[in-house]
Amino acid sequence: MRDGRCCKIGPAARACLRLGVPIAMLVGLLGYGATIWAQGTSPPAPAPATASVGLGLPLSPAEAERYAITIFPDGRNLPPGRGSVEQGMRLYAMHCAACHGAQGIEGPASRLVGSDGFIAWNDLLRPLRVRKYPLQVLSVGAMWPYATTLFDYVRRGMPMHAPKSLTDEEVYAVTAHLLHRNGLVPAHAVMDRESLPQVVMPGRDRTVSAWALDR
Amino acid sequence: MFSHSGAGKVARRTFLGALAAGGGIAAAQQMPNAQEPLAARLPRAMSLPGGADLAYGQPSPHESAVQRSVSHVSGFAGWRTPLQHQRGIITPSGLHFAVHHNGMPDIDPDRHELRLHGLVDKPLRFDVARLMRYPMVSRVHFLECAGNSAANALSPTALDQTLGEIAGEVSCSEWTGVPLAHLLHEAGLKDSAQWVVAEGADGGSHSRSLPLKALLEHGMVALFQNGERLRPSQGYPMRLFMPGWEGNVNIKWLHRLEVTDAPAYTKDESGMYTQVLADGRIERFAFHMDVKSVITHPSGRQTMPEPHGFYEIGGLAWSGYGRIARVDVSVDGGRTWAAAQLHGPVLDRAFTRFSLPWKWTGRRADLMSRATDEHGRTQPLRSEWKRRYAMHSFNHYNAVQAWRVQADGRVENVYA
DSSP states (O other): OOGGGGOOOOHHHHHHHHHOHHHHHHHHHHTHHHHHHOBTBOOOOOOOGGGOOOOOEEOOHHHHHHHOOOOOTTOTTOOSOEEEHHHHHHHHHHHTHHHHOTTSOSOSSOOOSSOOSSOOTTOTTHHHHHHHSGGGGOOHHHHOSBTHHHHHHHHHHOSTTSTTOSOHHHHHHHHHHHHHHTTSSOTTOEEETTTGGGOBOHHHHTEEESSOTTO | OOEESOHHHHHHHHHHHHHHHHHHHHHHHOOOOTTSOGGGGSOGGGGSOOOOOOSSOOOOGGGTTOOOEEEEETTEEEEEOOGGGOOSSOOOGGGOOEEESSOOOOOOGGGOEEEEEESBSSOEEEEHHHHTTSOOEEEEEEEEOTTTTHHHHHOSSOOOOOHHHHHOSEEEEEEEEEEHHHHHHHHOBOTTOOEEEEEESSTTOOEEEEEHHHHHHHOEEEEEETTEEOOGGGTTTOEEEOTTBOGGGSOTTEEEEEEESSOOOOHHHHTTTOEEBTTSOEEEOOOBOOOEEEEEESOTTEEOSSSSEEEEEEEEEEOTTSOEEEEEEESBTTSSOEEOEEESOOOTTSOEEEEEEEEEOSSOEEEEEEEEETTOOBOOOHHHHHHHBOTTOOTTOOOOOEEEEOTTSBEEEEOO
């Protein structure tokens, strides 16, 4: 019944038994993974530095920068440029409303505005929409902890049919508009690399991490 | 053993059954006759030269009803494994579940690279040909979407669906690839390195933050699944694999690893792949999929072929924390339980098959399975699970699955 436990000797170890010490050392080095990963053994010690295979090619700083599109909550990696709530309103109508709804609550794509849950006092039709699109119980405005993620995701993934087609200024504008729709910035707000990380999202203080962040 | 709903299949079975019965009657009436060739009294397939095989084999055309079921929710597609047809711990690659948030990219492996940068001494890039030269490891592991069984978590009434439709966002394969530790140590980790932001080369540039320590211990860049190169649906030419962790972090079409000092709070760790707790707080970075099991036969929308008699209750169990230690089965809605037999191999963070012989009396019966892993983690009842989370939370649902066998033989999803 518990056959998995009897197979603890990895191929590298078996080769060691056959071929003697010098070859065993070589195989032990290259077969490091096979030995530690033999299913049924306990987690291994960290890999020694000598296990390096060394086939990776250097990645130039320019190329790393070209691909590094992740924006961090403290604003790290936000590009230059700026966009206003008003510009964002026009862009939202053009690129976003067809899937997210005119108010950002209608679906079918993710709800962008308002609270999460099955019901809300200011959104009486929500139960009907949830019945049609169950994921409308979630809400970007209520749950996302950092405004920088709005910029990051709109820039990398939206609009769904033409991802990465908006300019950085357009992404700032759409982000500003979504924050205003959620009552988090005023109608005259302009978002840029300085102002965006300072917006406080309601999801931040609701956050609890199941993984100790400093472990 | 069990007939499945779907008019086409029933009709075909009836048809094949009639053919077989007709043949049987004809054979019984034949007397041995020296003037007649042997072919006259044996099945037709035994008297014909066989057909040609295929360069890449396919399932029997008689099994064409065994398909993934698809649903499109809020703009993304979920393809679910028909677990009710699976007997054994390995899911055929073509039936492995997939959830795509922005479709499947068409990637030329000769132009694809994995880039490793951030808090490292030497930023590196690896093309596919170079990665293929690294020492590889093979492990059998399940993979489960965080939102598997979400309908059972969210819907106030149990939906009358098949097992695959309800809980088919879990599958199990042998994954072969390069331990991430090889690549991370080759680049050299700076002292401040704590997290890795992994990213795919799809239209949505799907991205998740993972703790570095766990990646060093268990992470793999998977290149092969069940002995062949990854299917496009599973991230060809390469994906991140973290055994036992929610499917969403196993980045398909992996092309970038950025070593950082903190998580990025990407789109999916901000909303869709979090859990709202009963007190309204939002739980993030709950990576492990907990212990869970399902009875695959009998299961939802099947019909017992006879009104009573011997049946094998069988199913699959798994835990993101380790090996399955036991599975208990109840046929009376949880009042009494019996230990099911576990069928080897019982592997770490992999499907484990279980079974229990059952003599059905023909009366209504509520079937349940409850798995316990080697760490003593066991499945909650639905009511217990619901108490932990807000009413609208649905990820990481691992409550006991119950099936009601009605007196007329129909099997339905119920809440126990």
